[in-house]
Amino acid sequence: MRKVAVVGVGETKFSGAQEKTSVELFGEAAAEAIAESNLKPKDIQALFLGNVLGDFSEGQGSVQAFAAESIGCAGIPANRYEGACASASMAVRDAFMWVASGFYDIVLAGGVERAATMGTALATRTFSMFSDSRYEFPSGITFPAVFAMLAHLYSAKYGIPLEKLKEQMAVVSVQSYKYGMFNPKAHLRKEVTVEAVLNSFMVSTPLQLHDCCPFSDGAAALVLASEEVAKKLTSKPVYIIGVGQASGGPLVSQQEYLPRLRAREISSKQAYDMAGVTPQDIDVCELHDCFSIASLIAAESLGFFEFGKAGEAWMKGEADIGGKVAINPSGGLKSKGHPIGATGAGQVYEITKQLRGEVEPERQVEGAKIGMTDTLGGDGSTLVNMILERGW
Numbered sequence: 001m002r003k004v005a006v007v008g009v010g011e012t013k014f015s016g017a018q019e020k021t022s023v024e025l026f027g028e029a030a031a032e033a034i035a036e037s038n039l040k041p042k043d044i045q046a047l048f049l050g051n052v053l054g055d056f057s058e059g060q061g062s063v064q065a066f067a068a069e070s071i072g073c074a075g076i077p078a079n080r081y082e083g084a085c086a087s088a089s090m091a092v093r094d095a096f097m098w099v100a101s102g103f104y105d106i107v108l109a110g111g112v113e114r115a116a117t118m119g120t121a122l123a124t125r126t127f128s129m130f131s132d133s134r135y136e137f138p139s140g141i142t143f144p145a146v147f148a149m150l151a152h153l154y155s156a157k158y159g160i161p162l163e164k165l166k167e168q169m170a171v172v173s174v175q176s177y178k179y180g181m182f183n184p185k186a187h188l189r190k191e192v193t194v195e196a197v198l199n200s201f202m203v204s205t206p207l208q209l210h211d212c213c214p215f216s217d218g219a220a221a222l223v224l225a226s227e228e229v230a231k232k233l234t235s236k237p238v239y240i241i242g243v244g245q246a247s248g249g250p251l252v253s254q255q256e257y258l259p260r261l262r263a264r265e266i267s268s269k270q271a272y273d274m275a276g277v278t279p280q281d282i283d284v285c286e287l288h289d290c291f292s293i294a295s296l297i298a299a300e301s302l303g304f305f306e307f308g309k310a311g312e313a314w315m316k317g318e319a320d321i322g323g324k325v326a327i328n329p330s331g332g333l334k335s336k337g338h339p340i341g342a343t344g345a346g347q348v349y350e351i352t353k354q355l356r357g358e359v360e361p362e363r364q365v366e367g368a369k370i371g372m373t374d375t376l377g378g379d380g381s382t383l384v385n386m387i388l389e390r391g392w
Helices: 022-036 063-070 087-101 120-130 143-158 162-180 194-199 227-233 262-275 292-301 310-315 343-356
Strands: 004-011 047-050 078-081 106-114 202-204 217-226 238-247 284-286 370-377 382-390
Touching (some): 004 087, 004 343, 022 217, 087 106, 087 238, 087 343, 087 370, 162 310, 217 227, 238 262, 262 370, 262 382, 292 370, 343 370, 343 382
Antiparallel strands (some): 106 217, 370 382
């Protein structure tokens, strides 16, 4: 396998409802990524695009083909990926494999979504399609309910009183908001206190408003190239050195392992093994914090903290910049936002910028050499992890 580098990245602002179409949003991100790569659209050999709800949000299918044409890449192979919230990460992982194999030298990958445009009721209903539609949704299961149940299981399994767990989750949310304030592309840019989190309205007990990420519109794009090509394009290549992907069935089939998500542990091990690194080598991680409890579960499964101890680690600042591992300096899904088809590519965008030392000073992880992404699709149905390394 050849080494593969990220040579250019682009991203729109993640926000509430936007008037631009998905094709226009992705075109904006793609144009930035291509220009940053010192390439022209004609140099792109394939497009891999994550998009989940285009059929519902704007009645547009085959968004990948229209996106390819709109950015000047008409005629190239263009594939659409749907893996719920992990869709763009699946697209990036496949792009990596195609370039690593030698079949392509330059591939554009990313994702786009207009989830906020749908409004809360429709977005909630369509998101629920990615739980088990035959048994879970008819029982009243939505994603807030899934993660609320995981919070209760976490509390019981590790002997953490629910009120204490809520305080720990509040600290997770406050950290996300803190970094999001300094990210010009973040959806929610405001200061929020622990007290405000604990006094916000209940969504699905014990999850309150500020424990939950928003529905967002946005797009992100990356240009991946072989090592030989990358050296001609940039003096700051960021190499993808490890990838992993795993899947899981309905919650009922996962019950003996919950609140841990087995697919994440399989996927992350694949990425660590391929990269030849351990959790202790990771300087910065963008992990899937759709809900504050999800951060605790993810950080433990990725090996950053002992099981049942992540909340304490957050309260000690060990998940902060300058701590044991910097988690979600972008603001994460909680603050940066969650346009589900674009989220995974947005995570790679952030890690690439961090390893280059190109983010705002207030949220830059100084000297970061190795970064990781973690994207969860559904309620454990799809997990994708990637590890990136500074290449100079």
